[in-house]
Amino acid sequence: MVGEAVLESVFGDDREVITRYVDILASRGIDRGLLGPREANRLWDRHILNSVAVAPLVSKGASVADIGSGAGLPGIPLAIVRPDVSVVLVESLLRRSVFLTEVVAELGLDDRVRVVRARAEDLEGSFEVVTARAVAPLSRLVGWTKHLFLPGGELLALKGSSVADEVAEAQSSLLASGLVADVRPVRAAANLEETFVVRVQSVSRETQPVR
Template identity: 65%
Template sequence: MDARAAVFGPGAEDISRYVDILASRGIDWGLLGPREGDRLWARHVLNSVACADLLPEGASVVDVGSGAGLPGIPLAIHRRDLRVVLLESLLRRARFLEQAVDDLGLQDRVAVVRARAEDHGGRYDAVVSRAVAPLPRLVEWCAPLMARGGRIVALKGASAIAELAEAAPVLRRSGLVARVVERPVPETDEVTWAVEVRRPTG
């Protein structure tokens, strides 16, 4: 079975179109480096959905510092139950995201909001990010966006454990707990890591 169909099922065609958008407009507009063209599928798209099982069924999700739409757009294609906001402060990137969402026909479940995380008043079941900022700063930006019972899922790769240690003082001040989660990257032999942050219950 084709890897796209194996991971994305009925969204296989959509994810293929998204990869084409990244490989053309994404690189042309400077959102991705020219060397990333050959690594889009494994390094960016599959990596983005490795931790999809950490998101609750039917969740509202905000992708902070969405950039080229990673991980928000692959997550929305992979998990059709999710409602996703792509939060991006830079005009050029926000315009890219709006065009991509329109081209992919995702307007019913994916919205683009141009704002900084610290200025955005929304509340979400899950706050996701990938390659945005060091974890201490990211927690300060993202914690106010968590709904009651919500979580932050920060895709960090191999730096996750070290960044979690650096973020310990911020987590204590914010009354949050966190763990590092290891997940296989679908259809590859690789693994990746995320930091999952929650408010303790009870």
């Protein structure tokens, strides 16, 4: 369990909602195979706080597509801490999309979160931000999602400590698509473990100020 001080500083009045979500993940999420049994004791650090660390990079009022949402990460925690954004949870597997629909309803997020059962490459629409966490290598992920955030949006992909190598491997495919990537180290709170977000956008947007 995360400390009360962190809960207060990160989630504030949304502490009850995020705690209910964690309880659902620790029970039905594991029972239905969306998370492994060993994840129960590290849901806060490894999944929830890791997911909300991306929130400061999402512009105010943005439309967000969370690709390969799985158990709802990072899309549901993001929607909880950022009620100003609208989130589409994109998941291709039926059992996962059913779970997500149930969770969104139970947490009372229907006003700003909806679930779409689809593969990223088949999804239609345009979004200001596309998020993804532990979905695919960067070059493949960009290929699946660039039609969703170009020309004016961006991809925010949560990655692990080998992020620099992954970005380097994707450079040729990024350049061929007129894209540029930079790595942002982020934390949900100052004293928490650092995670990394790869921000991908069109080259023409590279010189715009950081939001």
